[in-house]
Amino acid sequence: MDEFDVVVIGGGHNGLVAACYLAQAGRRVCVLERLDELGGAAVSTYAFDGMDARLSRYSYLVSLLPQRIVEELGLRIRLLRRRYSSYTPVPGAASGAGLLIDNDDPQQTRSSFAAIGAEADAEAFARLSADLGRVAAALWPTLTEPLPTRGEARRMLGDDALWSAVFERPIGELIEQRLQNDLVRGVVATDALIGTFASVHDPGLRQNICFLYHVIGGGTGDWDVPVGGMGAVTGELVRAAREAGVEFRTGAEVVSLSPEGVVEYRMRAGAPSGSARPRAPRRVIGARVLANVAPAVLDRLLGAGGTPSTVGGPGARPEGAQVKVNLLLRRLPRLRDSSVAPEAAFGGTFHINESLTQLEEGVRTAERGELPQPLPAEIYCHSLTDPSILSPALQEQGAHTLTVFGLHTPHRLGVDAATLERAVLDSLNSVLAEPIEPLLLTDAHGRPCIETKTTADLDRTLGMPCGNIFHGPLAWPFVEDDAPRGTAAERWGVATEHPRILMCGSGSRRGGAVSGLGGHSAAMAVLEDDLDR
Numbered sequence: 193m194d195e196f197d198v199v200v201i202g203g204g205h206n207g208l209v210a211a212c213y214l215a216q217a218g219r220r221v222c223v224l225e226r227l228d229e230l231g232g233a234a235v236s237t238y239a240f241d242g243m244d245a246r247l248s249r250y251s252y253l254v255s256l257l258p259q260r261i262v263e264e265l266g267l268r269i270r271l272l273r274r275r276y277s278s279y280t281p282v283p284g285a286a287s288g289a290g291l292l293i294d295n296d297d298p299q300q301t302r303s304s305f306a307a308i309g310a311e312a313d314a315e316a317f318a319r320l321s322a323d324l325g326r327v328a329a330a331l332w333p334t335l336t337e338p339l340p341t342r343g344e345a346r347r348m349l350g351d352d353a354l355w356s357a358v359f360e361r362p363i364g365e366l367i368e369q370r371l372q373n374d375l376v377r378g379v380v381a382t383d384a385l386i387g388t389f390a391s392v393h394d395p396g397l398r399q400n401i402c403f404l405y406h407v408i409g410g411g412t413g414d415w416d417v418p419v420g421g422m423g424a425v426t427g428e429l430v431r432a433a434r435e436a437g438v439e440f441r442t443g444a445e446v447v448s449l450s451p452e453g454v455v456e457y458r459m460r461a462g463a464p465s466g467s468a469r470p471r472a473p474r475r476v477i478g479a480r481v482l483a484n485v486a487p488a489v490l491d492r493l494l495g496a497g498g499t500p501s502t503v504g505g506p507g508a509r510p511e512g513a514q515v516k517v518n519l520l521l522r523r524l525p526r527l528r529d530s531s532v533a534p535e536a537a538f539g540g541t542f543h544i545n546e547s548l549t550q551l552e553e554g555v556r557t558a559e560r561g562e563l564p565q566p567l568p569a570e571i572y573c574h575s576l577t578d579p580s581i582l583s584p585a586l587q588e589q590g591a592h593t594l595t596v597f598g599l600h601t602p603h604r605l606g607v608d609a610a611t612l613e614r615a616v617l618d619s620l621n622s623v624l625a626e627p628i629e630p631l632l633l634t635d636a637h638g639r640p641c642i643e644t645k646t647t648a649d650l651d652r653t654l655g656m657p658c659g660n661i662f663h664g665p666l667a668w669p670f671v672e673d674d675a676p677r678g679t680a681a682e683r684w685g686v687a688t689e690h691p692r693i694l695m696c697g698s699g700s701r702r703g704g705a706v707s708g709l710g711g712h713s714a715a716m717a718v719l720e721d722d723l724d725r
């Protein structure tokens with residue numbers, strides 16, 4: 193049986209970050225990845241046969257990846273700032289008016305607030321953004337350090353009223369107190385709901401945690417475009433890991449794990465349909481095992497290894513509630529709102545049917561077991577900011593990619609991909625001056641260039657339980673004042689009940705999103721623990 197200092201289960205971007213840090217620090221590291229490709233949900237792909245367009249298949253924007261990690265690992269990653277923060281058409285407005293938030297033109301932004309009858313909110317929105325900027329400035333630097341306690345984090349912010357509004361009261365209260373207009377409220381509320389199925393008034397505050405991670409990235413809350421797509425980020429991590437000597441075993445599905453660090457895996461036979469019979473199991477042992485898989489998956493692996501566990505925590509019910517649709521278009525569609533150029537509207541986050549009323553109604557509808565109509569969704573066009581993902585020929589033609597992220601479609605609804613895709617297109621068409629379907633390019637087989645990824649797809653392909661994009665519920669980036677912090681793993685938020693096994697993915701305390709924070713924390717815990725020995 194091969195022995196390593198560290199075995200990483202899962203080659204998602206967090207597993208790669210951990211592997212890089214530890215190999216660069218001289219540890220012998222092996223990464224076992226179930227798929228043939230590394231990167232997990234941070235990958236790019238030629239999604240449409242014969243089309244030279246490399247799309248970020250799942251995750252698409254970067255906010256939470258600290259420059260510190262990029263520099264320490266020597267990654268050559270370029271992120272581009274988007275000029276337009278967002279565009280939101282007023283739902284159902286015959287005139288097609290909408291709110292355009294232009295980072296470079298505050299005057300134009302104020303006029304846009306006025307044009308949708310939300311003049312009073314222009315100032316309030318700017319004040320709220322400034323307050324959230326203070327939260328970001330206080331907490332962002334802590335993410336690459338051992339966890340602060342709640343009390344320490346509160347003191348760092350130094351504003352008890354703001355602390356209470358963001359960390360102790362449902363975020364819906366802050367939104368409704370500060371902003372009057374339903375559409376403006378919705379624009380802010382979406383930050384609380386991407387990847388989190390909840391009302392903004394949920395007393396459990398899951399939506400507040402999601403909100404926090406959406407507004408603190410980089411100390412500004414900006415969501416930037418990775419040049420070359422998400423695959424370029426993962427590609428750099430793989431390069432750095434290989435150079436540091438990490439051993440990769442891809443197509444290696446871990447099937448069981450023991451608390452002593454014995455990891456059993458099977459090589460998946462290379463047959464494309466996955467129909468080939470699994471091969472005989474192999475084993476490796478790690479002095480430490482880092483779990484880049486979801487807590488629920490880790491539980492299953494430990495159970496198979498004879499040690500049922502509750503790593504995921506009681507009541508941690510992972511469930512995704514989104515659908516992602518990728519499209520390749522001949523050109524951008526025309527908008528109903530003739531006052532805004534499509535290049536501006538699609539240049540930032542384009543919110544569709546996401547007023548606060550629609551978002552709240554969407555939760556209630558889905559909780560009743562029905563699909564919200566119209567579906568709240570948001571769109572982003574990668575190729576406007578970074579054309580490099582398209583071939584020169586497609587660029588010349590005026591082609592563009594669109595990514596649509598539909599909300600409030602919980603896994604439990606069991607809705608099939610075709611129905612979800614239809615709901616997304618109907619929602620999109622409701623704000624366009626022409627239907628989107630005729631604008632779709634066709635692939636080498638004459639099929640329209642559109643692909644839909646449901647929660648079931650994510651579960652099956654990536655092992656995200658019930659399609660939860662963060663592997664499970666997000667957690668605050670601090671611990672309660674009386675939480676144990678005796679071990680390095682506890683101090684870094686990556687502890688499991690087995691000392692040799694650490695979380696190192698989205699399921700670790702600060703792990704959600706493409707941030708590398710789960711991997712960084714796990715690596716720091718291992719290195720700190722080694723120093724203590």
Ligand SMILES: Cc1cc2nc3c(=O)[nH]c(=O)nc-3n(C[C@H](O)[C@H](O)[C@H](O)COP(=O)(O)OP(=O)(O)OC[C@H]3O[C@@H](n4cnc5c(N)ncnc54)[C@H](O)[C@@H]3O)c2cc1C
Pocket residue numbers: 201202203204205206207224225226227230231232233234249250251252253254255256444445446447484485489516645650653654655656661662663696697698699703704705706707710
């Ligand atoms: C549709 C979608 C859109 C998103 N958009 C964004 C976005 O724009 N910005 C952002 O910051 N975040 C976004 N996210 C969230 C983000 O992508 C994830 O939180 C992040 O990629 C998780 O990284 P990870 O390395 O922790 O885990 P993963 O990427 O889930 O990687 C885990 C790896 O473990 C492997 N694995 C699973 N089981 C086994 C096993 N038994 N044996 C071996 N290997 C196994 C999987 O194949 C996978 O490669 C999005 C996610 C999705 C799905």
